[in-house]
Amino acid sequence: MEFKDYYKALGVEPTASEAEIKTAYRRLARKYHPDVSKEAGAEERFKAVNEAYEVLKDKEKRTQYDQLKASGYRPGEEFRPPPGFGGGGFQFDFNEMGGNAGFSDFFESLFGGTRRAQPQPAVGSRVRLAIPLERAFAGGKQKIRIGDRTLEIAIPAGIRPGQTIRLSGQGERGGDLMIEISYHEHPEFELDGQNVLYTLSLMPWQAALGATVSVPTLGGKVGLKVPPETDSGKRLRLKGRGMPGKAGNGDQLVEIEITAPAPQTAEQEALYKRMSELFPAD
Structure with a gap:
């Protein structure tokens, strides 16, 4: 597999602040969202932007990725994770991200090997599920994987983060399963x-x-x-x-x-000059 440059995917420098990373993500996610973009390859670019943001927004993931990048790997080069990489444990619940979120083999090789196992429900157990904002708005069916089972749950319209859905009898040994709702971050809203x-x-x-x-x-x-x-x-x-x-x-x-568009022609530039005469800055 090829080594990925997550900073390049977001169009930011390795020294970029958290605010700069978030701003770049929102701009690109809005630009390449499959529902609105007509550009060729928009869906793949949208996935790449989401994957890069998933790593760079998290201090732990970003620190270990930076250490790996500093060791000499370059974008496009053949990549194999060094022995023991990720020993600090990238343990996060993929259910919170709605499944594997379409991440690449490169991402999986770095952060998949030590991820937390899918929650194994016990009596009175609780798991978390992140849903798109549109699903929270409209309601509807949502699938969630619990251990080796896939369940379909009904999401009520207007459900808020922190609220729970009870699945009677779906826990271990016939107990109830409580599903706590959270939202995916939205690129526009x-x-x-x-x-x-x-x-x-x-x-x-x-x-x-x-x-x-x-x-x-x-x-x-x-x-x-x-x-x-x-x-x-x-x-x-x-x-x-x-x-x-x-x-x-x-x-x-x-x-x-x-926002003012940059002039592309002499006529447009002349118009801006004329506007500057008609609308003096002071």
Whole structure:
């Protein structure tokens, strides 16, 4: 198998901070998400970005990966894990990641050999299951592997992290199995209680003149009317587009971010110069 450069996969330097790594992950995950990207090879690139982030966001994994990389391995070279690598124990529960999450043989060779065995339920036992945010929003069926069994459970819409689902009689010796829910990190959305937070990039003329733009939500894309003279940092509300709850759905809060495209032609550059004359900075 080939040695992978996780820093290159995220487009960051080996000295990148946690915040820089997270920002790069979100940008690339949004760009290559199979549901939105039309680029060739987007799905494979999306998997590579997720795998790199899984390693670099974790201090232990990142430290041992850095030590391995510093020993002379180069991207694309044939790789075999050195004897005893991972002795510190990358013990994490693959159920928390929804199975093996499509990780490569390279990842498995580093972090799979010492991973924690699949939880073996006992009477009154408890396991964790991470689900996509979209599944938590809409509810539905979800498979989970417990030891040598695969169970299908019903996820209620609006379930929150830390809440549990009880499977009667599915524990060892006929006991109950408690499944604690957590969420996968989402490349586009964050949560604030029941409210969903989303950042929308607008062109300057859209913000200045107003526009109707298509915005992704957990329930699908909707049109958002941006009023004229909208400033960067302003939040617009999509009522009822947040997470379900007993008292009804939360809202989706759309924060505006204004980005100016770089001029590609002489005509565009001339237009920017003319704008600088008409809109002096001071």
